[in-house]
Amino acid sequence: MLNIIAIPALRDNYIWAIHDGNYVAIVDPGEAAPVLDFINQTGLKFTAILCTHRHNDHIGGIAELRGVYNVPVYGRSHPHNPHITSDLREGDVLELEAPHIRFDIIETPGHLEDHIVFIAADAVFCGDIMFGAGCGNNKEGTLADLYQSLMRLAALPDSTQVYCAHEYTEYCLAFAKLCEPKNRTIQQRIVDAHKLRAANLPTVPSTIALEKATNPFIRCTSPELIHTLQAHGLTATDELAVFTALQHF
Numbered sequence: 001m002l003n004i005i006a007i008p009a010l011r012d013n014y015i016w017a018i019h020d021g022n023y024v025a026i027v028d029p030g031e032a033a034p035v036l037d038f039i040n041q042t043g044l045k046f047t048a049i050l051c052t053h054r055h056n057d058h059i060g061g062i063a064e065l066r067g068v069y070n071v072p073v074y075g076r077s078h079p080h081n082p083h084i085t086s087d088l089r090e091g092d093v094l095e096l097e098a099p100h101i102r103f104d105i106i107e108t109p110g111h112l113e114d115h116i117v118f119i120a121a122d123a124v125f126c127g128d129i130m131f132g133a134g135c136g137n138n139k140e141g142t143l144a145d146l147y148q149s150l151m152r153l154a155a156l157p158d159s160t161q162v163y164c165a166h167e168y169t170e171y172c173l174a175f176a177k178l179c180e181p182k183n184r185t186i187q188q189r190i191v192d193a194h195k196l197r198a199a200n201l202p203t204v205p206s207t208i209a210l211e212k213a214t215n216p217f218i219r220c221t222s223p224e225l226i227h228t229l230q231a232h233g234l235t236a237t238d239e240l241a242v243f244t245a246l247q248h249f
Contacts, residue, residue: 051075052127110146134172
């Protein structure tokens, strides 16, 4: 049985530790110290690093970690990310032996061109593409790229656990409520998120089902959301036009 643990890092990052009680793989280590502390405290054997994209708050700890543990780094190669030892592309399958887990890889541009996500049987490690009730900003590529990437995640099974890399949920939910003030699922999620944060607990992972019910960036056909945006000048109502308007709302 695999366990997935959130390791808080930097100001609002989560580094994900995937372990089986003996071996651990680490996702997006933006800094080394919390990971080293986790390994020292648990005694787990560190076997791999998974990298969703090249932003420093996701790769900033890799050099130091590999200076202590010479583990492979799986991700998409890019000239500005010198850490990748095993290049992954659309359609690739990554199967780790220890901990034993299989990932399907899809390329998810729109935040950065090298962004990929790791999809396991019941979980997706999605970096900065999808947040709790939100999404990453468009640094490279087009908004159409970002929307397509989000909708590929939205097409995963509803029960899929969504492991994003930041604790942005309360902020994103405040925006979601502005977009759909009558959405009761958003209202309840705000209450739930506040309770979790008051107890110093993560608000993630969520599920694809919960994101489809509360995340405005994958709810671009919602009549209430469209009505809200029309009140602020939206004219075209195709999905990409709505998504684009959300980015500037």
